[in-house]
Amino acid sequence: MIKVLRGFRYTVPVEDIPENGLHLVFEDISGVLADAEECRIQDTAKGEVFLHRVDGDVHVxxxxxxxxxxxxxxxxxEYNQEIDTSFFYTLVPSQSVEGKKEIALEKEDMEVxxxxxxxxxxxxxxxxxxxxQIPMRHVCREDCKGICSGCGADLNIEKCRCRSEILDNPFSVLKELGQAAK
Ligand SMILES: [Zn+2]
Ligand SMILES: [Zn+2]
Structure with a gap:
């Protein structure tokens, strides 16, 4: 059975999954990262999932x-990262975790x-x-120079102003002299 859906909030009661499986196609799941802090969906996001019930387990x-x-x-x-990934794993009822751990160990190639x-x-x-799919380290490009912690300049597009600020500011010069005298 195939169902085409909008939105992403969709709950499937396991007993409703037909014998021959349930194929769900989501045309727009853009809201799915709404509460994520470090990233957001830039454009339309799509998802597709096939659920197959095997006893109490569900193959996803x-x-x-x-x-x-x-x-x-x-x-x-902000920078963009394109994601296009396929996945396969087995969903196991959490109340039978102990028994299933053994099964998971027996079949090491099975993701649970x-x-x-x-x-x-x-x-x-x-x-x-x-x-x-999002790496731990978020870097727009490998040679991103970042922001100067002193003057706040974006070093990718402008020069650091720290040095010139010291020279322009007579008080900072006095401070330096004062420190030298100590
Ligand atoms: Zn950057
Ligand atoms: Zn600086």
Whole structure:
């Protein structure tokens, strides 16, 4: 069964997943990062997920594509990162975590995540998958020079003014002289 949906807040009761699986296509999940601090969706984001029930477990197979705006740690300007990622893992009811841990160890290639045993929040899946693609270090480009901590100049586009400020300001010169005299 295929369903095409708008928005991203969508909850699937596991018992409603048909025998032959449930295919959900989300045409616009732009709101999915609304509460994320370090990034936001820049453009339309799309997601697709195929859910297949195997006993109490749910196999999740999907894809998410988006352009994300991230703030650079060094210069504080936003830059874009394109994300287009496919994922596959098994959702296991969290109340049976102990038993499933053994299963997860037996099948090391099987990626396991948990759900509450009753329903699956699809928006959460996309959110998680997008955030996984964002590196810990946010840098707009490898050679970003960042902002001078002294004068606040964006060193990518302007020169540091620290040195000239000292020369222009007679008081700072006096201060330097005072320190030299001590
Ligand atoms: Zn930067
Ligand atoms: Zn400076």
């Amino acid at each position: 197979n999907g894809n998410v594509a988006a352009v994300i705006a991230i703030r650079c740690d060094r210069c504080l300007e 995540s948990f759900y509450n045993g009753a329903e699956i929040q699809i928006g959460e899946i996309f959110r998680e998958q997008i955030l996984l």
